[in-house]
Amino acid sequence: MLETPGQGQTALPFLFFPPPDQIDSNEQNSKFQTKPVRSFGIEVLTKKSMHVKALILLIAGHLVTDINTGGVPAYLPFIKDFLNLSYTMTASIVLVFNVTSSVIQPIFGFFSDRWSAKWLLPAGCFIASLGMALIGFGPSYAWVLFFSAFSGLGQASYHPEGFKTVNLLSGQRKASAMSIFLVGGNLGFAIGPLMATLVFKHFGLKGSFWFIFPGLIMTAIFLVTIPHWNIKEIVSTSREKNPANPGSFQQGFFPMTMLLLAVTIRSATRLSLLTFIPFYFINLLNQDPIIGGKYLSTFLLAGTAGTLFGGPVADRVGYKKTVLFTLGITLIFLYLFYYTKGAWSLLYFGVAGFVLISSNAITMAMGQSFMPNNLGMASGLVLGLAMGVGGIVTTVLGWVADHWGLDVTMHIIFILPLLAFLVVLFIPYPPKFQAGVPASSPTPSCESNPSLSA
Numbered sequence: 001m002l003e004t005p006g007q008g009q010t011a012l013p014f015l016f017f018p019p020p021d022q023i024d025s026n027e028q029n030s031k032f033q034t035k036p037v038r039s040f041g042i043e044v045l046t047k048k049s050m051h052v053k054a055l056i057l058l059i060a061g062h063l064v065t066d067i068n069t070g071g072v073p074a075y076l077p078f079i080k081d082f083l084n085l086s087y088t089m090t091a092s093i094v095l096v097f098n099v100t101s102s103v104i105q106p107i108f109g110f111f112s113d114r115w116s117a118k119w120l121l122p123a124g125c126f127i128a129s130l131g132m133a134l135i136g137f138g139p140s141y142a143w144v145l146f147f148s149a150f151s152g153l154g155q156a157s158y159h160p161e162g163f164k165t166v167n168l169l170s171g172q173r174k175a176s177a178m179s180i181f182l183v184g185g186n187l188g189f190a191i192g193p194l195m196a197t198l199v200f201k202h203f204g205l206k207g208s209f210w211f212i213f214p215g216l217i218m219t220a221i222f223l224v225t226i227p228h229w230n231i232k233e234i235v236s237t238s239r240e241k242n243p244a245n246p247g248s249f250q251q252g253f254f255p256m257t258m259l260l261l262a263v264t265i266r267s268a269t270r271l272s273l274l275t276f277i278p279f280y281f282i283n284l285l286n287q288d289p290i291i292g293g294k295y296l297s298t299f300l301l302a303g304t305a306g307t308l309f310g311g312p313v314a315d316r317v318g319y320k321k322t323v324l325f326t327l328g329i330t331l332i333f334l335y336l337f338y339y340t341k342g343a344w345s346l347l348y349f350g351v352a353g354f355v356l357i358s359s360n361a362i363t364m365a366m367g368q369s370f371m372p373n374n375l376g377m378a379s380g381l382v383l384g385l386a387m388g389v390g391g392i393v394t395t396v397l398g399w400v401a402d403h404w405g406l407d408v409t410m411h412i413i414f415i416l417p418l419l420a421f422l423v424v425l426f427i428p429y430p431p432k433f434q435a436g437v438p439a440s441s442p443t444p445s446c447e448s449n450p451s452l453s454a
Contacts, residue, residue, distance in 0.1 A: 051169040057225060058121070058162055058169075059184035064218040065125050065158045066185040068132035068151050070192020070300060071211060072097050073274040074293050075135060077282050078200050083141055087279075087406075091398025094275050096145050098391030100152030105384040108160045117161050122222035124158025127151070129215020136200075136208030159383075182361070183304055190300030193274075197293030256370040258427045260386045263363050265420040266327070267390025270356060272397050272413045273299065276406065284406055295349055302350040303357030310358030311365075319362050320429040326355040327421040334414040356417065369431050 073094060080090045111117055131151025138144035166181045199207030277299075278292035314322040333352035337345050367382040401409040 054169055054225075055166065055181070057221065058166055059181055061121055061125050061158065061218050061222060062162055062181055062184040063188035063191075064214045065128045065155060066188030067192045067195060067214060068128045068188075068211060069101065069155060069185075070189040070274075070296070071132050071196040071208075072135070072148060072151065072192075073271075074193035074196035074278060074296060075132075075200070075208060076275065077278045077289060077292075078205055079135070079138070079144055080279075082205055083138075083144070085141060087398040087401035087409075088395065089141060089398075091275055091395045091401075093144060093148050094271060095391045095395040097148040097152045098271065098388050098394075100149045101155035102152075102384045102391070103388035104153075105156045105160055108157050118165070118226050120157045120161040121165070121226065122219040124154045124156075124161070125215050125222065126154065126219040128154025128158065129212050129219075130154070133209045133212035133215075136205040182307055186300060186304035186307055186357070190297045190304060193278075193293045193296035193300070197290045201290060252370040252431065255427050255429065255431065256367060256381075258423055259363060259367055259370065260381060262323075262327075262420045262423040262427070263367075263382055263386040264389045264393070265416050265423065266356065266359070266363075267387045268393035268397075269330070269413060269416040269420070271390050271394045272409075272416070275394050276397070276401070276409060276413065279401075279406055280410060295346060298346055298350045299353035300357075302352075302354040306354040306356075306358030307360060311361045313358075314362045314365075319366055320424065320427065323359045323362055323366075323424050324421060326359045327417045327424065330356045330417040331414060331421075334417070338410065338414065366427075366429060369429075 076090050076093060079085065079093070080087075108117075108120065128151050131147045131149075131154060135144060135147040135151070138147055162181070195211070196208075199210045203210070274296060277295055278289065281287045281292040281295070282289055310322065310326070330352050333348045333355065336348040337352060340348060364382050397409050397412060400412065
């Protein structure tokens, strides 16, 4: 017998988000042409329920996929030494990975929106893991670039289909489902550096092959379970497309451009820290490589926690104020990390990750409010394009490290959040031009790539 919500069905926690009875009345009054579907022994979908087991699988797949995202930067010092690469060439590996994992995501999203593409879920997990597994076997720089790009394609293919499926399965609790889905990716991103340093320490450069096993397991689970998922598109019979405000594009162009610039700088900060912190500990401090992996994992795990807190805090005090605050104090904690040692240094670096990554969901919500009639395009720009351009900045910083040293490069990275702060300061928010909707702040939605997390 099919259970209905409230009859013993497991539900994901609301966390800090409002329960369904407090959601906007326009959404509640919509009439949806969808019925509960009995599939794989559990309820698949109703508007007011979540398919918890399927969501858990999607979150697990997100975790496994993003383990490789975190593993690539942590493996770079070992590849650099083995192939005798310059900092510029090493940072270019990150650029190639981010182009294939972030910039082309809208292409996969385009196909995912128009055709059933659930096969992208197992394919994305497998390709991302296979590319990372082979990166330690690359006999030349060109092969390492190829394997990095290949792993990035897996990232790009998994995320659009994953976010779409979570949306279809989450009913009215979309904020809760998206938040936890994003946490799965952040956890994987945090595990990646630690796993990379551990396998290298015990198995050498070719220990990267261990990254294939989580991908194989998750791919097998998806192949067995996905054929039983009967996921139907939700169609609202009462929802009418709002007429476009003729001035909305012109008025939204400047704030959206400024927001993308700020997100790009924030992304460059995060990617550059992930790229150069291992070199900082190995080359400047002459410490064990596993120390750098520990710092990166702490940074990313703290960022996972920040993801859960950022949106609710912004709902209380305002989106722009929260973003400005997080960017401003990131600079302070990065310098505290730099000028301290031991446990205090690790603590400050973790706090920097917490506050820097906490604004991801907020900037996504701001971007969607600037393009209310093109939410998919807004998401693609913030998630894909801005993060990919951030990888270009990381490559430029590799050139700086080659010519002026790693110490100068670190100080430039620490100043980047201040530049993003200054950009956000000039963004007019909240917008007053949304078509058919009030100018109030939308509920935060969550970013993913990691490549997830600019």
